[in-house]
Amino acid sequence: MEAKTIQQTEKGSIYVAKESRLAHLKKELIRGKHYYILMAPYLIIFFLFTVIPVVISFGLSFFSFNMLEIPKFVGWENYSRLFLSDDIFMIALKNTFIFAVLTGPISYIACFLFAWIINELSPKVRAFMTLVFYAPSISGNVFFIWLIIFSGDSYGYLNGFLMKVGVILEPIQWLKDEQYILAVVIIVQLWLSLGTSFLAFIAGLQNIDQTLVEAGTVDGIKNRWQELWFITLPSMRPQLLFGAVLQITMAFAVADISIALAGFPSVNYAAHTVVTHLMDYGTIRFEMGYASAIATVLFALMVGTNMIIQKILRRVGE
């Protein structure tokens, strides 16, 4: 009897030792059961409409596919066509870079600068100014207003004003003249861009530890600029990182405003961006493989830029 029991426990212990990792995993999964159930609805939808499409898009970029015939594998052909023989894509890429380089940093700095100034105001004035700066980004249908302001005839607000003052004699076709289209779209994009990051910055500024500022003054900080660099910016780093992600993504995805203001396609592709190029091939020409290659390039641009900027921002105030 005794010997049997020992054997059994030995067997049991060996069994346990062998299975322990798997058993542990299983135990952990069972322990987390409720958490997985809670997350399941969100995650299913999230994966179905956000993660899987990115994967499909990447895969499809190596195929020729028109939604009717069976996809045909073409290797790197879509990419080589995109970069070597698609002149319009080059225009789109150039415009997207101009947009991103101008609207990205300017809107980011504007978000911070205005949040920083607003933070000095008394609570009531602060709430009002926050509303004034944030309202454009949530008022949805604002293109309508800008279309009237930049309208090409003399009824357009800007033309009417400039003609009255005497700066110009003839109305300018703001949205049809290649010279101006890009600038107009950039202005409207900037006007719209004080969104979530702006709010995050104001909130971050309000929660800076005031004892840090006092301690800094004792240590010799004399003016607001030193306070900004040595105390405010380092304390705000998490918000700055968050804001950067949103502003960069927005800056690369300029399309809706370009379409609403300059039309689709715009005159001589003056406001054509990577996203409008993507729409052209995806929703009009149904060259899904080619459009997917464009989407993949855009995706790489966004994520790549984000990674670089995150690295830089982590060094702020060090």
Next chain:
Amino acid sequence: MTLVLRIKRFFRLKKKLNRSFTVSFLMFLLLALFGSFMALPLVYAVNNAFKPLDELFIFPPRFFVKNPTLDNFFDLVALMGNSWVPLSRYIANTFLITVLGTAGHILLASAAAYPLAKYKFIGSKTIFSIVVLSLMFSPHVTAIPNYMVMSWLGWINTHASIIVPSVAFPLGLFLMKQFMEQLPDSLMEAAKIDGASEYRIFWSIVMPNVKPAWLTLLILQFPVLWGTDGGNFIYSENLKTLHYALGQISMGGIARAGVGAAVALFLMIVPITLFIISQSSVMQTMANSGMKD
């Protein structure tokens, strides 16, 4: 001198450290200047909605309304009644999409955020990093495969194609998780000792305590859905949204300009009012929005 003092008191400049009055004054001037640039188009939109037709097409164009009238709104109501697809249908569609999408988003994002914020389990870190990474995706990148997924599900030309994907926007989950991390653990432990299940804890302890975050998700999600024009997914006229109808009305030319201005005002005023109501809660949530290293 008293004026300067009064200005100083108004802006509470007196007791602040490290501040010189001149620079502050210049900065507020800058703020006022850009503030009016931001506000001008909105003020113009409000004025436009109250302009009689002859004032809408005057040369030189006038910024402020001279003889305000409610005609545009009456015309809008009249138009509602006798167009082919009644305007009330567009309004109902927009309401349906916005309410379901926003409510679903708040509910599901909170349910997913709670375990991520408060517990460690297999996959929790990976899932959260995917969500953070996906903040960098623009919806345009996924537009084409999304269309295929939709047609595979048979959701093309239904409201589900707009509502369901919007329920899982990553920004809401991110903000909700950051906010929930601030909740004290003792709150949940006490409930657990009393025998509450995880679902009960989530529903009756966590949810009531994150009300500011709900409002934030609301204010971020609402304008997106409120302003949707149906995108590539909706073709039937009677399923289209108000934003789409506005485009149609504006295309009606001169005769519809007044009505267009009235609809634009309506579309604009709803999200802005919501923000005014929820502003303080939103700021409270945003304080936790930062990304940690």
